[in-house]
Amino acid sequence: MPRSVRLSLFLFFCLLWAAPSPAQSLSPEARRDLSVLATVYPGVLRAIEVGPGGRATVVLADGARLPYDDGRARTPETSEDDPDLKTMLAQPYPLGPVTAEPPLWFSPGRQRVQAFFFALYGHDQAAVRSSLKPVRFFNQSIPFNTRQGAADAFSRVAARLETLAAADPGIRKFLLPASGGMVWRVIAxxxxxxxxxxxxxxDVSPRGNPYWRNLPRGKNMLAVRRAFPQTVVAAFEAEGFIWxxxxxxxxxxxxxxxxxxxxxxxxxRGETPPLASVDGLLRPAR
Ligand SMILES: [Zn+2]
Incomplete structure (x- = not known):
């Protein structure tokens, strides 16, 4: 082999060795967020393509390709309009009893990437309807989506609440009747x-639980939040629901x-639940 060819090969392998692998260039925040999604929604992330600077594109099981971080600047006010995955997960949901009034625009969970939800639960009303099963909730039957374990989780919540209500019947008025299991609608x-x-x-007891818009100005909002039984909130949170x-x-x-x-x-908060690794999903961007 001529010397120049050997030198070229040597340089080529040096470059290959020095180039960051997709795993190295993914930011710790992106790695954490995508591992969390892969853990709770197994099979939904099919691949993660990592480009220059660690820019990641998530390929979903339905073929949708979503940027983890689309690079757009957002204010808290606009973060609900058309979020990327990073924005969807950015506001930390506060577990446990309510202790303080949240800052303006702090609404973790209201940022939803709609294309991600299509992949999770179905692309249209007919697809969602084909995945429903009735879940017993006290004396009611509420249709819930079987995909992603949602219906089973809701069923476990119902069991927890029935146990709570047996000891504290006063919580029933905050819960019943419940509605809104399957309503195809846009947000007002x-x-x-x-x-x-x-x-x-x-939606638990929609008539009994006030919506913020319907409360008079100057009302003590924190007191209203805290009047809702926090044991009920804990039962839902224990099964993966936000309030x-x-x-x-x-x-x-x-x-x-x-x-x-x-x-x-x-x-x-420092817990160490098992997380799915995303290493097997990483690919260099084409
Ligand atoms: Zn609702």
Whole structure:
């Protein structure tokens, strides 16, 4: 082999060795967030393509390709309009009893990447309807999506609540009747689908639990939040649901299956739950 060819080969392998692998260039935050998604929604992430600077594109099981971080600057006010995956997971959901009024625009979970929800639960009303099963909730039957383990998680919540209500019947009035298991609808004033469209959210006692817009100005909002039984909130959170009562624009009746936010919250408080590795999903961007 001529010397120049040997030298070229040597340089080529040096470059190959020195170039960062996709695993090395993914930021720690992206690695954590994508591991969390891979853990709670197994099989939904098919590949993670990593480009220059660690820019990641997530390829979903339905073929959708979503940027983890699209690089767009967002203010808290606009983060709900068209978030990327990073924005969807950025506001830390506060686990446990409510202790303080959240800052303005702090509503973890209200940022939803709609294309991600299509991949999780179905692309249209017919697809979502084909995945429903009725879940017994006290004396009611609420349709819930079987995909992603949502219906089973809701069923476990119902069992926890029945145990709680047996000891404390006073909580029933905060829960019953419940509704909104499957309602294909856009959020008022937006063109975004509500979590109820995917049959992965429930409204407990919509008549009894006030929505922030319907409260008089000057009302002590923190007291209203805290009047809701925190044992009920804990029962939902234990099974991967977030509570709308923790949002700045609170929605006391609303519980939504968002196990990724609960898992991130557990990590943030130092717990070490098992996480799926994303190493096997990483590919260099084409
Ligand atoms: Zn709701």
């Amino acid at each position: 004033g937006t063109d975004r689908l509500s979590a109820h469209s995917f049959a992965a959210a429930v 709308g009562g923790k949002w700045a624009e609170f929605d006391l009746m609303h519980f939504e299956y968002r196990p990724e936010l609960i898992l991130l919250a557990r990590l943030a």
